Amino acid sequence: MSKRKAKPLFEETVRFTDRSRMEATDRCRRLRYWGHEYLRRGLVPKGLEIDIVRGQMGHSGLEKLLQGKGTKQAIEAARKVAVDYKVPKKTAEWLLELVTGMLWGLSIELPRFLRKYKILETEREERRELEPGLIFLARSDAILQNGGTDSKVLLSAKFIRAWDDRKADEHLVDTQGLSEAWAAEERLGGLIQKIQMLYVCCGKPKVLDVDIGVEEEVFVSPWWIGWQNAHGVWAHSQRWKSWDTGGWKALNSDWRPRRVAKHFEGGIETWVKKLYDKAIQVDAVNPLEAMIKIPEPIRRTAEEVEAWRVQAIARERSLPAPSDILLGAEELDKHFWQSRRSCIWPGKCPMYALCHGNSEYAAGELQLTPVGSGLFQWRVPNHPEE
Ligand code: SF4
Helix, strand or coil, rough: CCCCCCCEEEECCCCEHHHHHHHHHHHHHHHHHHHCCCCCCCCEECCCHHHHHHHHHHHHHHHHCCCCCCHHHHHHHHHHHHHHHHCCCCCCCHHHHHHHHHHHHHHHHHHHHHHHHHHHHHEEEEEEEECCCEEEEEEEEEEEEECCCCCEEEHHHEECCCCCCHHHHHHHHHHHHHHHHHHHHHHCCCCCCCEEEEEEEECCCECCCCCCCCCCEEEEECCCCEEEECCEEEECCCCCEECCCCCCEEECCCCCCEEHHCCCCCCHHHHHHHCCCCCCCCCEECCHHHHHEECCCEECCCHHHHHHHHHHHHHHHHHCCCCCCCCCCCHHHHCCCCCHCCCCCCCCCHHHHHHHHCCCCCCCHHHHCCCCCEEEEEEECCCCCC
């Protein structure tokens, strides 16, 4: 008896999906529409998406480090990302100093952590069919093999602003460890037993007088900013807990924030190494140890991964087929309903003006020509195949 071919989920065309589409859908279906489905391209707010650029720079550098290519090549890869994104010169300069600090830190931390692993592959694009017509795209940072065993571990890095208790709880239930594991498993044959998360923090954004030539928020962190007094003495933290007495201390107003790359002898490489050697601000702990977090690996069961797959298909099935046609208000309301609770929480939604208007445009006006308004631009695909 001939085997009947499964009916494609989407008759006319394939649908691509990935983790960011799924997360957008879970936050608000209208966000999924504006960000990924609108004319099959999706929109992003106009301007530099600095968190995305910083993350891409970090990932490109990390890939080189995992491949054993050395820190200088890693920094060059990060610089190339800033060029590709056409980051304005002054911003690109400080952003690269920040990422350079992170990469020197990773070049110290990674060899310790990777000692027990063999790196099988890095930054591999995965393309797997969830169902006929529905393709899941993913990219893991690395697949590792544990010691002399067959046990495989998926390494997933995130370049975040800061680590806190919420992040610590969040990482235990992060879907990245399920979706990327599922995508890699069939190709490798067998279950990926553990997910190893790696978090690199860049600091919180703030306008700080560090002579960057423009007034804009920078990610304030000891990767690239130190404090110096009139006697030329350096410190890495404005406020710190003494490891000796346990009490809190703070620098007085004689200290000024300074860019390490410009003013510290030996530049960022020497600075980061000295911090790891605890040679600066000797009564404080090395602040960089808190900027790279490598929690215990998470174990995933085959049942959890399978549950993710079933839910992923159900989520995509609940959406209309991909279309070049602009959806009218009625279809939008039927298929891409609004979760208004998410408009301003946990931060203002990037599509807020499209749904609610702004001081210049009513929402309806903006929806007619979001790109033409100058407030939005087309999304750059996350994966080459999209
Ligand atoms: S502004 Fe609100 S309703 Fe509109 S996409 Fe964002 S979260 Fe959804």
